[in-house]
């Protein structure tokens with residue numbers, strides 16, 4: 001039986017990542033607005049645009065706190081942010097969606113999102129993903145590390161120095177692996193299940209790109225930041 005122990009250095013790394021992750025939550029007023037009274041599809045869409053935009057700002061701040069990220073080649077930093085923005089948002093959305101909300105709020109939130117003009121064929125994979133993340137009951141350390149691991153994916157388009165990204169991602173994967181063994185001793189496959197979610201997350205990229213195209217048909221407007229990070233308009 002492997003004696004798993006998280007070293008002092010690994011604990012320090014985890015603390016940096018979790019602190020950065022916790023420093024940004026959905027602004028309460030925005031989340032509350034999502035749960036408030038009846039909205040039209042247009043207003044729901046506008047609200048999601050506003051939330052997604054604030055999530056990108058949060059993503060950039062979080063990423064800057066990942067040890068070693070700012071020492072990467074600058075073009076690679078941009079390539080990693082653009083390559084992971086949609087996945088990071090849906091990972092964070094899933095965590096928001098499955099967090100302890102006052103009962104009934106999750107259904108209302110689901111209702112608002114469903115009534116925001118997003119095409120039906122995207123809803124199903126998105127909510128399936130939210131539920132599959134919810135079933136994992138991740139602790140915040142696992143959520144924060146999984147987000148950092150997603151951002152530090154070496155094989156994103158246009159990344160030049162993939163080895164440099166691997167050198168940052170590997171220590172995160174090792175800490176997460178140990179954490180999973182310690183947190184879920186009765187479930188040796190838990191770490192593999194977490195990484196399996198990242199594969200499911202990649203499929204949402206594809207759906208999201210389709211969605212953007214359909215939105216642009218019905219001339220839905222996005223903020224400059226979303227256009228920049230999603231390469232639209």
Ligand SMILES: CCOC(=O)c1ccc(NC(=O)c2c3c(nn2-c2ccccc2)CCN(S(=O)(=O)c2cccs2)C3)cc1
Nearest residue numbers: 024025026027048049051052054055058092093096097113
């Ligand atoms: C300040 C920190 O901010 C956060 O932590 C944060 C977390 C999650 C989100 N999530 C969302 O904005 C969001 C979106 C969707 N759902 N959803 C969601 C929100 C709450 C719970 C669960 C899911 C579907 C469509 N997209 S979209 O980007 O394709 C889009 C469609 C139309 C215009 S923008 C956005 C935002 C901020």
